[in-house]
Amino acid sequence: MLNFSLISDFVPFMLKATIVTLELSVVSIVLGLVAGLFIALMKISNVKPLEWMADFYIWIIRGTPMLVQLFLVYFGLPQIGIELSPFVSSVIALGMNAAAYIAEIYRGGIMSIPKGQIEAAQSLGMRYTGIMKLIVLPQAFRVSIPALGNQAVMMLKDSSLASLVTVSELMMVSQRYASTNYAFIEFYIAAALLYLVLTTIFTFILNKIELRLSVSEQ
Template sequence: MRFGPIDVEFILGILPFLFKGALITIELTVQAIVFGTFIGLFVALMKISRFKVLSILGGFYTWVIRGIPLLVQLFILYYGLPHIGIQLSPKAAAVMGLSICGGAYIAEIIRAGIQSIEKGQMEAALSLGMSYAQAMRRVILPQAYRRLLPPMGNEFIALMKDTSLVSVITMVELMRSGILLNTTYFRPMEIYITVGVVYLIMTTFFIYLISLLEKRLAISDGE
């Protein structure tokens, strides 16, 4: 069956191969979100630290990582590090690159969310005898998390789409699967449109999950 230049039977035939690549994309996304969030939280706390050295180091990290394209970072990790004796597998380089890059953007989101809380909240917590760390954990972060969810959700979706870049380091995820199919069949219209639709389905589902989480948080807070 054909719809103009689109052969539906051909698309149905390549879907299982693309779905295998999509599973790898989802796995990379989840790992990058987990590690990137830990990195982002750590760097954000460094940037707002009262210790000048930590603040400078946190700012330097976000400046460098946000200023260098992710594609270049992946090339450095996979093709550059072997020249100094460090050999990473395609998956390790992909997860590391996505996490490091995502962590820099997440750090800025968390920093902005924390600093959006009134300073009086921290002062009140300290006056009650809490340490800075206790005040941050018990007072500031619980108030900031709702403000962080929408921009964090956008960053997570961006990370999912950025996984397409790891195809350049031979990681066989969704995009690389499409490239391999095209080298075999040379039918770019059908193959890449299908790849795009699979990405669209995944990001739409992710957006739905984030929206559902926002609604549940609003209900739990009595809104």
């Protein structure tokens, strides 16, 4: 028999864990956005070694499970003398994993900008950095917003993997209380609802950003 009243005593702890999940997701998203931009610029550069490095990175990250990458950061780095906290390890693994996908999103956005705009800017004497900063990247970012939003939501859900390296986020706390009270359905449903709330908020904010950018473009 299901007994959801058991959850009431643990709601404050689950909400606290939800905040940890949110912090983990936001920091990882920021890292992924920044790293993904650098990787995208490397990939579209005319410098072959940089392009090869970007291609290799994307190939490795997209071709291996994120859980393996997380374990390599958390359990592997201490073998070479690099000790990181569970939270920092999770941020690095999540952010650098997302960077590979975000780089491809950025690249698609950059390649969608008409070459005529770049040629016109060059004819006016603008340098490459100025063209990218003032003309290409703002438009590419606007075009990439829907795909970046989907990636952000995926990262939020993937943050549950951090529970496997002892980060006290929503999934780990829910699992702990579920095991203690033998109420797996109740606590996992509660966790699912909290994740649903977070993803709904993320989607709402991203839709607002996309709408504002589309209006400003008009």
